[in-house]
Amino acid sequence: MNVVDALRLVFGTIFVLFLPGFAWSYVFFNKDEIDWIERIALSFGLSIALVPLTVFWLNYLFKVKINLMNVTITISLLILIPLLIIKFNLKQRFRELKWLR
């Protein structure tokens, strides 16, 4: 394995398996609510759940083609949306969805 391949794997792992969950973990858990180990575990867990779920539904329901470009846009949105939720202070509203009351 050369350096470029290794970097690609590291980037792929972080981008697909860590960042989406990391961003969403701040929506579901406040900064001091959990420690750093829990944050890391949740980041991986949420990413492993969110990314396949979203890609599956986009492809199955909306017939979005699965290629590098579309998946990159999807994952980028999965990272961006929680950042917007945090930015516009919508966390509490998001956590207390009406049907779950």
Added chain:
Amino acid sequence: MVEVNKLSDLMDILSRSFSQLMVIYAVLIFLVTLGIISKYTLHFQLFALILGIIGVIIIREKENVEFRSCWMILPIFVASMIRIMPYIDNNIPLGYDPGIYKYIIEKYWEGLPKIIPEDLDNWIKSGHPPGLFILTTILHLYGFNSFNLYVYLFIFFNVLIALGIYVACKEIFCKEVAIIASFFFSVSIVQFQTFWFFYYKNVLAIFLALLALYLLKSRKYIPLILIGAVVGAIHRPTFLIFIIAYLLYMIVERNDLRQKLLCGLTILALALAFYVPAHIQAILQPLKPLIELEIGPGTFISFYTYQYSSLYYLPLAIIGMMIAVRRGNINPILFWALITGVIVYFKIIFFNRFIIHLDVAIIMLAGAGFYYLLRYNKKVGMIALMLLASSSFWSVYKGAMHAKPLIDDEELSTICSLKNIEEDAYVMAVTSYYSPWLLGYSGKKVIAPGLFDYNRWNYSQWRTFWRLNDGEKAAEMLSIYRKPIYIYIGKNDRINEEKFKHKSFKKILDKDGMKIYRFGGAQPNSS
């Protein structure tokens, strides 16, 4: 007054006996690990049970014990090291299943731009839910090849279970329990066996199920729905345990009953949706053998072997479980342990494979047991912890040192060379030992006993074929396939080869115990 004194004397005797017995037990287990005494010298399971029962009676927390979070680096490091060791001078994946995973992973890639290919083999649809393969397909877009996916990523997912144990234990018990339990996971022989057997879906599903139980306990329902649903899309047996534990916990812990019910139903609906495009028979098909009680034990260590593999933490698990019950800490892990314990002990369904789940629960409860012991008597607790942890570490280290793949380089390259035979030819595995390897690495349609889509013989026909001397009869049996067949006989295959002397068969290869015979069609120009 006299009775109170008698009780106090009895407790004092029990307390001293417990401390002494705990140290003796830890020393004996250490000696067993070093091979100085045999594990059959004593009924260690009984010893563990007695220790557990006395422990529950006398342990009262006195001292304060605190670990810093940075100690979590140790289990992460040990778990990674133990799992990397077999790959230091070896490029062949461990276990029986890598060929099967390689085949499915690549089949999903071929189906792009659809995330679930339409032309999946029936055996994939019925036995392999799409969750893991959707993820591996996405990672493939970012440069992961099949080797990265089934070696590096598999090691990574294995290590993640330590984090899963940490978060679940921290929520249910405390940080100290979480760190101890994570360490025992990293040195668990059973968990290393799971890695060796290459139970990929199982490993990933256990990590996610632990996170889901953590989210259930901490009442975070939205992430719980997401993670719970994906457990269902990855591994059905783990999902079954998770859902039953969820249900029992919901009945006992009635806070947010409506939310939990809605959340559970949403998890089921979302998980089911993954099966709709291609895998619907995966849900319907297991019902038949379940009704007819045809599901076997599953390939893994037996309960008998497990009793010896878990001696490093069994008494502490009993203590952890009983004290949690005594304190009213009724949590999802107790239900997880109870369900898997019942399945394994009473041999209900797939019982050997549920030992993996049972072991995870036992490790977590043992973490609690060690913590209570440390708080009761720090000195005895530390001696027991050090001796039992180092014994378990030594056992798993030896296991990792000697872990070898099921086939060698030479055999794998011979199997890979089958890619060069005629396009429409079949490859036949005469036993199940080589079937997954031929499937994953030959690039051809594989006929194997009782596996995949192309086998057209039942067990008795296979038995006839294995024992047959008559080449004429063997040729007649094989002629139903109507295409050339390359019969692979590996170093570990034992089959009567007399029949292959018949003119219908041509020996293509005979090297170091490996043989390939060609049957049918026009004979190729060269081998």
